[in-house]
Amino acid sequence: MAVLLAPSAEACTSAPCSPWWTRFPLPKDAVVPANVPALVMVSPGGWPIVDARTLRLRTEDDTGVEATLLPGPLGSGVLVPAAPLVPGTRYHLEGRDPCLGESEEGPPETATFTAGPAAALPTATGTLQAGQEEHGPFQVWGGGSCSVGVEGSQVTLGFTPAPELVPFLPWVHWTLEVDGKPWATAPHGAVDAAGTLGMLDRLRFPHALFSVYSVCETVPDQQPPSDLGLEEGTHVATLRPVLEQSGTPLPPLEVSFKLTCMEKDPVPVPNDSQDKGCSQTGGGLSLLGALAALGLWRRGWKQGVAVGAFMVGGGLALPPSAQACGGPICQAKKFHAPLPTDASVPANVPALVVLSSNGYEADSGNLRLRTEDGADVEATFLPGPHGSGLVVPAAPLVPGTRYHLEASNLCGRYPQEPGTLETSFTADPAVALPAASGTLRAGPEQNATFPVWGGSLCSVDVEGRTVTLGFTPAPELVPFLPWVHWTLEVDGKPWATAQHGAVDAAGNVMPPDRFAYPHDLLTVYTVCKVLPDQQAPSDQGLAPGKHVATLRPVLEQSGTPLPPLEVSFELKCPDEVPEVPEDKGCTQAGGGLTAFGLLATLRLWRRTKRP
Missing domain, CATH: 2.60.40 (Immunoglobulin-like)
Structure with a gap:
């Protein structure tokens, strides 16, 4: 009998070098401040390194512009003009594609832009805030595997750049520290004017700049990742932007956030006598009995599915790609109102909302709105989109009044223990309903x-x-x-x-x-x-x-x-590069694994709690 290795056991290598990875962080027909400290050719993966010696800056009439050429951070190449650019002049910037070998020839990478008026170098960075903590499945990148599926806690950081920084964003590179230690980096031009991070090669930048996480549990048939993220608890994130070659430092931004691991709700153990499915031949052990022996039916929504798909047909192991994927169970803790703590709500808000958990509906019949002294507020209660529950007040709220939005019997129609929700907020003066998006x-x-x-x-x-x-x-x-x-x-x-x-x-x-x-x-x-x-x-x-x-x-x-x-x-998909055959390594075959040995083998795929 062959023993199949999980995909996580395979070595992961980054995709081959592609010219799409190397670029000048400028949009088409860009306008560049005449006093830009430096122009940059980015290698978003950090490799291959851009050869700064190949950078050239010319005017539209092909006149060379005097500049200093330097190697930059994260594999970039930096061109520092000897004098400010001339406003209104059209420039051409070019550099050699680093994906080409030493002896290879190819057209240069190019960018064309117009110099605009000089702008004051920025002295402000913007604002940084921490979003709500989210619990659920996500991918951890890097290590011996390309990525590993895990469950855990995530917080997304929201960044809004200062208006004075926006014209210089293409030449800013980034570091995010957590508790004083580097967590993530991003190359020049990775953050746009809305504070949104562009797509990066996750094998070279495994941590997203504005996302922090803690791994709580690994997923069955996946090797635990070497990177378990941050510890549970309260942390401080520090965002450090650097405008390339600027003598005016940009101030770092700090924000606190918290990561916690949630306890899994237990799932009832099925009765073995009701098992009508497949059994393992020759071993006297039914599929459900094997799962019960491993204690997997008590380990959440993925565990039993994964191993159930693993044991079929006389003990043969199916590859993980043959496993079915099921959704999570109803969890009362995941119902919530989309409001921060001590929120202020416009008095003329058309409706309040309670969000569902993992697609399980919030029953509008169990919603209630009260004032702080316990008086019920007249409202219509409706089912809403995405399984939400809506509370539509019959009249505008009273500014300055404290309100409580409540939901009861959450997950009440499912085997889990029903839960409750309460969110408090204060009504603010009414504001005009928005007409612009x-x-x-x-x-x-x-x-x-x-x-x-x-x-x-x-x-x-x-x-x-x-x-x-x-x-x-x-x-x-x-x-x-x-x-x-x-x-x-x-x-x-x-x-x-x-x-x-x-x-x-x-x-x-x-x-x-x-x-x-x-x-x-x-x-x-x-x-x-x-x-x-x-x-x-x-x-x-x-x-x-x-x-x-x-x-x-x-x-x-x-x-x-x-x-x-x-x-x-x-x-557009790039043209395919012919693949070089690789040695797939050794396989293990034979051995006549017994049912008891199979159970021991399966324990390698059990979900492991983070220490």
Whole structure:
């Protein structure tokens, strides 16, 4: 009998060098401040290193511009003009593609821009805030595996750049420290004017700049990652931006956040006598009995499914790609109102919302709104989109009054213990309902390795092309964002949705529950290549070519519709590079593994709690 190694046991190497990874962080027809301290050619993966000696800056009439050429951080090449650029002049910047070998010839990478008036070098960075803690599945990148599925706690940081910093963002690189230790880096131009981080090669930048996490549990049939993230508890994040070659330092930004691991709700142990499924021949041990022996039915929503798929047909092990992926159980703790602690709510808010847990509905019949002295507030209670529950006050709230929004019997229709929710807030003066949505733009197309979620598999790692959309909410919309839900259409067809409160004041999107929301609201992609030993996903993303994205926000129960926003983008798969055959290494075969030995083997795939 052959023993199959889990994919996590395979060595992971980064994708081959691609010219799409090397670029000048400038949009088409860019306008550059005449006093820009330095121009940069970025190698987003940090390798291969850009040869700064090949950088050239010329005017449109082909006159060379005197400059100093330097190696820069994260494999970049830096060009420092000897004098300020001339406003109104058109310039051409070029550099050798580092993907070419020493003896190879090829066209240079180029960028064209116009010098604008000089602008004061920035002395302010902006603002940094910590979003709500989220619990659920996500991928940990790096180490011996490309990525490993885990469950844990995540916090997304929201960054809003200072207006004076925005013109210089293409030449700013970034470090995020947590408790004084480096956590993540990002190359020049990785953060746009909305504070959104572009797509990076996750094998070279395994930590996203604005996401911090703690691994609470590993997923069955996955080798525990070497990177378990941060410890549970309260931490301080420090964002350090550096404007390349500027003599004016940018101040760092700090924010505190907390990560906690949630206890899993127990799942009832099935009665062995009701097992009508397959059994392991020759061993006298039924499938369900084996699971009970391992104690896997008590370990949450994935454990039994994974091992159940693993033991079939006389004890033969199926590869993990053959496993079915099931969703999580109802958890009362995950129902919540999209409001921060001690929130202030406009008195004329059209509706209040209680969000569902993992797709399990919040029963509107169990909602209640009271004042601090216990008086009920007259309201209509309705089921809402995404399984939410809505509270529509019969009259505007009273400014200065403290209110309590309550929900009871959460998960009451399921085997779990029912739970309750209470959120308190204060009513503020009424403000005009928003009539504007904001702005939407498309970031540069990026080559990336990423997981595709959904289908019969939890996720499949692929290589493809991605575009991140940047959204900046209109100021008049910001006070009402907790009660806005979202749809992104591509070419008139739904691509992604997001619950109420998923988008913050900086336009950042909170990490979604991947089983309910497999597509990120502001990321579009096409799958170009499935990674080795991965089953092709049923979701191939968008077809390569030009597309139009339409973002549709809806303020719950508002009679004033919000206008949709549109932006065009393009996705193109690069030409395939012939693969060099690799030595797949040794396999273990034979041995006649007994049922008892099989159980011992299966223990290697048991979910392991973080120490």
